[in-house]
Amino acid sequence: MTNLTRSVCLALTALAGTCAASSACAQGGGQDDGEAYLDASLSAEERAADLVSHMTLEEKAWQTGNAAPAIPRLDIPAYDWWNEGLHGVARAGFATVFPQAIGLAATWDRETIAEMGEIIRVEFRAKRLQALADGSASERYHGLTVWSPNINIFRDPRWGRGQETYGEDPYLTGEIAIAFIKSLQGDDPDHPWVNATAKHYAVHSGPESNRHREDIHPSPYDFEDTYLPAFRAAVVEGGVDAIMCAYNAVDGVPACASEELMQTILRDQWDFDGYVLSDCGGAANVYREDSLNYVDTGEEAVTLSFNAGMDLICGDFRNEWSMETEHIIAAVENDMLDEAVLDRSLERLFTARIRLGLFDEPDYDDDVPYADVTAEDNDTPEHRAKSVTVAEKSMVLLKNDGLLPIREAPDKIAVIGPNADSLDALIGNYYGTPSHPVTILDGVRKRFADSEITYVQGTGLIGPAETPVPDDVLCLDKACAKKGLKAEHFDNENLQGEPVSTGVESNAAFEWFSPERHTSVRWTGYLKAPESGEYRFRFSSQNGYRVFVDGKTVIDEWGVGDAPSIASGAISLEEGEIYPIRVEGFQRGLRGEQKLVWSRPSDATGPAVAAATDADLVIFVGGLTARVEGEEMRIETEGFAGGDRTAIGLPAPQQTLLKALHETGKPVVFVLMNGSAVAVNWADENIPAIIEAWYPGGQGGDAVANLIAGDFSPAGRLPVTFYRSVDQLPAFTDYSMEGRTYRYFDGEVLYPFGYGLSYSSFDYGKPKLSAKKIEGNGEVTVSVEVTNTGDMDSDEVAQLYVTHKGVSPAPIRALQGFKRIHLKKGESKTVSFTLKDRALSVVGEDGARFVPKGKVEIWVGGGQPVGRDGLPTPPGGKTTLRITSSTDLPD
Missing domain, CATH: 2.60.120.380 (Jelly Rolls)
Structure with a gap:
């Protein structure tokens, strides 16, 4: 077979998924029986290395793209690496849709995240079986390589993709990521359920409008203190199988061509042994004139990227960018790229595919973890019930002047607002399709079935009602x-x-x-x-x-x-x-x-106010949706630009309507649905009850209605700071952490990180230390008794913060422990945390991490030890630990 014929064949197979019937492919020769790559008794690494040794250069080049074609002569099936699973199986039809990632972080609950991940992995396997049965297994969004979680730090509330993250704190982000990754992949590394992918590595968080051109120069301090810890946790503790490199450059070098990021830090320091893929179009950014333009040609770009440690290229379907196949071939043929480097990447990729069972499906051995999964195990009633539970745990009660819970159903309830009957407001972005979606209106109608429910939209998100x-x-x-x-x-x-x-x-x-x-x-x-x-x-x-x-x-x-x-x-x-x-x-x-x-020209506010006037209770459901905040979007209107926000207040049309509803004198519950902090300053001063519902998933309406009715006590906590205005923040394009997040912002905020109210109340005893002083390489246990002093059974989230007084440039305080516990009314439990090395460390201006000698102030409570007018300091207690010697920590 000529190179041209082979290239044509492979191009066709990329579209068709097979070339078994193609005469051109048939000319390539049959498989070699007895080859090592066919021997299932060998390790995945051995089989992958042998398989790659049988491939031509052209075949190798095609296999480095996300849409990898079949090679029938080697029994290699077609496979598209691109799949999404941010909060459930995404973009592949019906699936259980859990709360958006920012809502998952608001649970502050590792166990719940793990239980959810176990459901999602089952649904990925069930979807895969469906795809094998209907012939779509080689198509995008039907694979087992999951491009989630997004563990970038949500450093600025204006970022439209912040909803995909676990918030602003490196420790919380890392802990939620570990729970999610481990549960997705399972505990058998030789037979993972799926491959999780931590993204976007590194120092990536907007603006969306400049993401393909941004060159970020974080200080060594911020780089180590804020931007790397969650990725380290995902690799070192989570064992994540894949990493996605980001669009942007770091210190002048594109992330997808950075030897420092992908080799020195990721592989040498953290011992990562998985594969690295580019964000879609990220490899092209290395050379494109309208992007980073780091080098002049595609050949130079792929040479730099593969040498640095990138293994797989995702193209950009929005801009019709290629997979760079022709550049790879030319780079090798022109002696720019050593073919052995390409082989290294392919061995990593085929090792992953073999471990996933993609060469054995659907007839798995009985001893593999997913052998008993069937196609019917997707989107089950039990899974949807778990989605309700997760949504309930994600809800944050921001304000309650005694209006909630509504124990007795009102005669008349007016449900008003742009998100009241909105599917968009349930699912956020990167979502699956809920088969039985429950909007807030649906949930209220079900839970308050004896009440007369009136629904009026009243306004759109950012304009008139539609x-x-x-x-x-x-x-x-x-x-x-x-x-x-x-x-x-x-x-x-x-x-x-x-x-x-x-x-x-x-x-x-x-x-x-x-x-x-x-x-x-x-x-x-x-x-x-x-x-x-x-x-x-x-x-x-x-x-x-x-x-x-x-x-x-x-x-x-x-x-x-x-x-x-x-x-x-x-x-x-x-x-x-x-x-x-x-x-x-x-x-x-x-x-x-x-x-x-x-x-229409006539004002829709009038009917909404009339409905409120006639009601006994008003439930206003507003905020945002992923139609106005999200990834590189085409939206330019007041307060929004390209998916990001330019202002963080409640959009003006909603604010106007909310004020009009308040003026009726009827009690108003404000249900806020959003993926980022919204400065609801007026509502905080005037509305008696405010619920942060995030984008709560396919069954989110049930969770909100159950909270309003008091079927459970809310215990979600904010994973981000709610500022009062963008005027409190540095420029969006400034990646310095000075003046950002609870760790470095010292002003008064609307609602602090870690904040959330309950229908019950709690008391914390004085924290006790297993030792009052330790050496820098030692460890200490912190214990505290927590008591439910209220009238309702409830979860509580105990949070531990560490402060190094007098140490610069350490944060004001840093979260280093949390546990969500359930307490019956009157019940007490002792909560314990172990602190050592990284939990007691700080970072120097040179980026070196160490445990400093001196006093460490430790706070354990239901939130940070901060308050403001109308917002008391959460219950908790302080203690002091003395560290007697300084200790440097390894990378």
Whole structure:
């Protein structure tokens, strides 16, 4: 077979997943029976090394991309490494959707995270079996290499992807990551359930608009003190199988070409033995002119990256960037890249695939951990029930003036707000599809079944309330004699060629579930305006869309690809006039729903206020969704830019409505749904009860309703600081930690890191030390008795903070221990923590970590030892430990 024929074959197999029927592939020769890579008795490393030795250069180059094609002559199946599992199996149809990652961190509960991870790993295996049965196993989002968790530090609330993280603290992030990684992968390294991937390595947290060009120069202190600890924990303690290198550069060198990051630190210091993959497009960033442009050519870029330790390249489907295959071949042929370096990466990759059983599926040996999983083990009622439990544990009660819990169902409840009946507000980003979603409205209706429930949206997230355009204003003809719209359906995403079907439909709406769609639709007709004034139109969709009215482009959001949008456009219309309308949209994925929505000139606030006035209790559900905060998004509006935020207050339309509801004099419960801190200053001063619900997952409405009713006592704690304003923060682009997070911000905040209220109350005894002084290489046990002094059984989160008085540049205080415990009313339990080496260490300005000689102040309590007006200091106690000698710590 010629190189050209082989390249054509491999390109085809990348699309088709097999080339068994291809005559060109057949010419490559059959497999060599008896080869070592076929011997299952050998180790995965031995089999991988032998397998790579049988591959041609072209085959090797193709196998370094995320969409790796089949090589039939070697019995190598096609495989796409790209899969997501941030808070459940993502982007592959129905799955159990747990709370967004920031909500998982708010549980402060390692055991709950581990139990959730065990469910998610089962669903990945079940999904894999489904994919094998239906022939989709080689497609994206059907593999067992999971590109989660995101353990970047959420250093600034403006970052749109902060919702994907475990918050602002290195220790909390590392501990949640360890629990998640270990439970995902399981305890048999030779037969992992899945490969977890810690991302994005390193020093990565926005802005989204500049992520492909950002060159970050952290101080040695911040680098070691803030940006590396969670990754170290994921590798050294979590045993994570994979690392994803980031888009940005660190100290002038692209992260995906950094020998310091991938070899010196990751492999030499931390003994990482897994594989490293690029963020999607990250390898191209090394040389592209519109990105980091570190070198001039793709050949130079792949040579630097593979030499530095990167093993797998993810392309960027949004920008149609290649997998760099041709550059790899050229680099080797031109003696720039040693083929042995390429072999090293491939051996790592095939070792991982062999360990996952991808060469043995679906007939696994009985002794492998996942042998008993079936395709029916996905999205079960038991899994969804666990999602409710996790959501309940993630809820943070921010304020309660005695309104909650609602023990007796009110006669009338008004549920109002843009997130009250929103699926988007349940799932955040990087999500699966909940098969039985429960919105907040659904949950309230179920839990308060005897109450009369009225629902009014009242406002949109960042603009007027949007409702579906009704059928009766849409017409086929200019005279509006016939209702409906002409619909043209195409078998591609770009309305190309002749439509595959044409007909009359009542509205511009489309809903589908399975199989995978890559289609588009155009609706044309007329619209009769019911009133005069400004209208706003949008096509509610996960994909691209365009709306034209009266021959004018109202909104063009075509080509947004993977990023959802809520962008709308305005046009003024006259009552009774009939205008031509055209709506276009494309469909991508296994399931989706699209519909034409509008906001009308008449104010929607009036009906919301009327509903509140007539109610005994008002539940306002607002905040944000992943339609306005997220990854590299096309949204530019007041307070938001490209997925990030420019302001952190509650969006103005929601604030206006909330004030109007308060003025009715009726009690208001404010349910805040969001993935980042929102400065609800006015609400804190005026609304009697505020619940932080995050993006609580597919069953989140049940959890919120149960909390309101008092079926459990809330015990979630904030994993981020809620500031009062961005005016309290340094510039978003400043990666220095000075003045950021609870560890270095010394001003008054709205709600501090670690904060959360309960329906019960607790008392802490004085912390006791196993020794009052230790040497720098010693350890000490800290014990404290915690008592539930309230009238309700409840969880409590005991938090231990360490302060090195007089040591610079140490943080103000640092979390170094936490335990979530359950206490019946009147019950006491002793909680113990062990402190040693890293928990008692600080970092010098040179980045060296050591345990300093001197006094260490230790606080154990229900939060940080801080308060403010209207916010008392949590219960807890202090003690002091003396360290008698200084000790340097290894990297």
